[in-house]
Amino acid sequence: MTDTAFTLLKPQLDNATGTSLWIADENLLNQTSRVNPAVTVISNRFDLCQQLENAGWTSQFSDFDFTAYADHSVDNIIYRVSKEKPVVHHVINQAIRILKPGGTLSIAGLKNEGIKTYLDKAKKLFAGQMEQSKLDKNTWMGILQSPGAADSELLDDQDYPQLREVASDEHFNYSSKPGVYGWNKIDKGSAFLISELAQFTERLTAPPETALDLGCGYGYLAMNCAPLGCKITATDNNAGALLACEANFRAQGINGEVVVADCAEEIEQRYPLILCNPPFHQGFSVEGDMTDRFLNAARRHLQSDGIACFVVNLHIPLERKAKKLFSTIEVIADNGSFKLILLAQPH
Template identity: 75%
Template sequence: MNDAAFTLLKPELENASGTALWIADENLLNQISLANPEVTVITNRFDLCQQLNDADWQATFSDFDFSGYSEHSVDKMLYRISKEKPVVHHVINQAIRILKPGGHLCISGLKNEGIKTYLDKAKKLFAGNIEMVKADKNTWMGILSSPGQADTDLLEDQSYTELREIETDGNFSYISKPGIYGWNKIDKGSAYLIEELKRFLDRLPTPPESILDLGCGYGYLSLNCSTLGAKITATDNNAAALRLCKENLEQQGVEADVIAADCAEGIHKQFPLIVCNPPFHQGFSVDGDMTDRFLNAARRRLQANGIACFVVNLHIPLERKALNLFGSIETIAANGSFKLVLLAQPH
């Protein structure tokens, strides 16, 4: 389905010239338009980066890292807003730094995503230099011209680029940053999986020699599984998650492979143990299809005698979705919010 906010941005993207940057995130998956060779794309999603490069865009994969662009060096930036406020504020703040005076920042989004508030704030930062374009009452774009220097404070981006300790439990302290979903806490489902890990491990004939953490985030499951002494492979699609997972593992002296991949595609090894807390949201939408893709990835990467441990919200019909993929499907525990599902005998 076409994204109305991106449709509004498209003509600007097609006309862009000079030094032009398109900041693209998960909302734009499967939305790609004809490549403009003048534009460099910065995306924090590995799957989108691959799609863009396949479609002849010049795409780079990073956690919206603009450090390679010096002050006042860019003519135009294009951005369909992201789900998380710190990301949006980070991009707007960086635009003030790197745009040439008179350079343009085009931002589009929907009203229920907060585009009006973002444009109001950006307008202040850009000294009132804004032209508004509305596709309809819900779909807005602002074209802001840079005054060169901001006269007001930058937007609150929660120190977007900084890594910081967010929590400590009896086992580890965890480093995180904005830019991944639920970045500032331990996920309750993942904590439940680790609490009950022994119940899963009892099903393996021997301790696992290797473990795959599928959708690793900042590395909570990887870190907690590292005490088992197995070689850890952690994979995710999100640039911030990969950076953080690497950092957390390194800080604890854990040697691991941390791999950028879309649902483990491109990872060819098979593992006796897979741990996974699959994503539920994709961009602004809730996407049941992601559960299917994670189940398929677990089936492909699981050794014949291995087990995959999934934790999901109680209402997700994981057992039904897994029916054609695994010979053995067992809900081994549940609390008021989550269930732990053990999958074995991959077909």
């Protein structure tokens, strides 16, 4: 599916010269454009960096970290807005810092993503220097020319780069940051899974020596495996999640490692215990694809006598999807919103 906002930005990407940055997040997965060697991609998604590198682009995987770019050192920034407001505000604020006077920020998005408000705010910051266009009634782009310094107060990015304590319970304090899935709370489904973890682990014939947290976010599930005494591998493809999870492991003395991977593809090992709260969707890809990919990853990484513990919304047909991959599929509990599913005996 082609993203109309990306269609609007494409000529900017094709024609960029000098030092140019393409700020890309999950919305851009599977959107293609011919390689422009003047452009470096900065993305917080490992899978997107891989996809673009394979297509010939130069990419930097980071949590939209622009510290390597000196003030007024960049000619063009091209950005299709992200879902989360603090991320968008962070990118616009950084653009005014790193763009050369006269350098451009091209920013596009859809009306229901708040693009018109973002353009208004950016226009104010860039001292009114904006050329606006639209593809259809929903898809807008602004090309802003940097006046060299912000003309008004920077946008509220909720201190984007900063990790901070966001939640705690009787076991741990959890730190996270904007840009991480559900960053400022404990996910209700994950809390439900942990409250019933014993129901899962009693099915193991021996205490697990290792465990895998598939799509770890800031590490809630992984940390709550620690009392089992196993070494934990936590993996995600989001740069901010990996930073937060590493910090939490360090601060709370968790015996574990944090690994960057797309759906655990880069991990070889198999585990006796896998925990997973899979994502609903990614960019424009549909929920079913992601559920299937995470189920396949669980099958690939589960020991033959191990168990995988999934939590999903009640409406997700995980049991049906898991049928071709596991011989044992059991709904362990259901609280009216989420269900907990045990998978074992991978095919």
